Amino acid sequence: MQPEVQHFYHEQSGTLSYVVSDPQTSAAAVVDPVLGFSVVSGRTDSGPADEIIAFIKKNKLTVEWILETHAHADHLSGAQLLKSKLGGKVAIGDGICKVQEYFAPVFNLQPPFAADGHQFDHLFGDSETFTIGNIECRVLSTPGHTSDSVTYLIGKYAFVGDSIFMSDSGTARCDFPGGDAALLYRSIQKLFALPEDTILCMCHDYQPDGRELRYEVTVKEQKQDNIHVGGGTSEDEFVRVRTTRDQSLSLPALILPSIQVNIRAGHLPAAEDNEISYIKIPLDTI
Numbered sequence: 001m002q003p004e005v006q007h008f009y010h011e012q013s014g015t016l017s018y019v020v021s022d023p024q025t026s027a028a029a030v031v032d033p034v035l036g037f038s039v040v041s042g043r044t045d046s047g048p049a050d051e052i053i054a055f056i057k058k059n060k061l062t063v064e065w066i067l068e069t070h071a072h073a074d075h076l077s078g079a080q081l082l083k084s085k086l087g088g089k090v091a092i093g094d095g096i097c098k099v100q101e102y103f104a105p106v107f108n109l110q111p112p113f114a115a116d117g118h119q120f121d122h123l124f125g126d127s128e129t130f131t132i133g134n135i136e137c138r139v140l141s142t143p144g145h146t147s148d149s150v151t152y153l154i155g156k157y158a159f160v161g162d163s164i165f166m167s168d169s170g171t172a173r174c175d176f177p178g179g180d181a182a183l184l185y186r187s188i189q190k191l192f193a194l195p196e197d198t199i200l201c202m203c204h205d206y207q208p209d210g211r212e213l214r215y216e217v218t219v220k221e222q223k224q225d226n227i228h229v230g231g232g233t234s235e236d237e238f239v240r241v242r243t244t245r246d247q248s249l250s251l252p253a254l255i256l257p258s259i260q261v262n263i264r265a266g267h268l269p270a271a272e273d274n275e276i277s278y279i280k281i282p283l284d285t286i
């Protein structure tokens with residue numbers, strides 16, 4: 001039994017979210033939902049999550065899981081908004097604790113914040129299994145872009161987060177705290193060891209040279225054609241290419257707000273005594 005997969009594209013951040021459902025039971029998981037955000041006005045925008053909510057309701061699905069592939073640095077997670085409307089357990093890889101440990105001092109986060117992952121409903125270990133209705137799913141730890149990155153294997157689909165991108169775009173950057181290009185190479189080899197007809201579902205597509213959106217690609221195509229790791233590229237060569245490219249990249253526009261929300265499992269920072277919630281900007285730190 002294979003799941004049904006519906007994608008959702010958030011153009012501003014180039015992010016792909018998914019609803020993955022079991023046609024037998026109508027149980028579903030949402031992967032990497034987005035909360036829109038304007039850094040200029042400080043306004044959040046429920047639009048991207050509303051689209052997913054409408055789809056879930058129209059198809060009468062029951063959300064069992066809200067799955068994060070990692071703590072994203074380019075968009076805010078819509079996980080808590082979705083949970084408040086649809087239920088489901090918010091989960092991420094257990095490497096999130098390392099990400100929280102790194103960023104808690106950067107943002108001077110105080111108790112009750114703790115770098116123990118308790119903000120999430122579940123932390124997945126490597127190779128852990130779970131179900132969506134009658135569909136067996138497995139977690140594959142795929143660090144390198146971040147230390148908490150995981151891939152969710154659901155039927156013939158693999159939700160790879162920011163490890164590999166479409167073959168014409170290569171791979172995800174490895175220069176964030178906890179990032180490691182050699183580790184990413186090894187994680188990608190784990191993906192390449194999956195059956196060749198496995199469908200890798202992207203977390204991002206930036207539509208290079210204006211090509212149309214693509215978000216699914218087989219392991220076979222990636223092994224042959226990926227511009228960073230295809231054609232039998234060695235680890236040393238990959239690390240050289242990846243590291244050189246990372247030196248030319250600027251930080252994502254929403255990195256500071258995103259991290260503060262996403263290490264809280266998508267909760268906004270607690271409101272102050274005037275009932276307003278604030279995002280911090282650490283000066284001369286990142």
Ligand SMILES: [Fe+2]
Nearest residue numbers: 071072073162
């Ligand atoms: Fe990312």
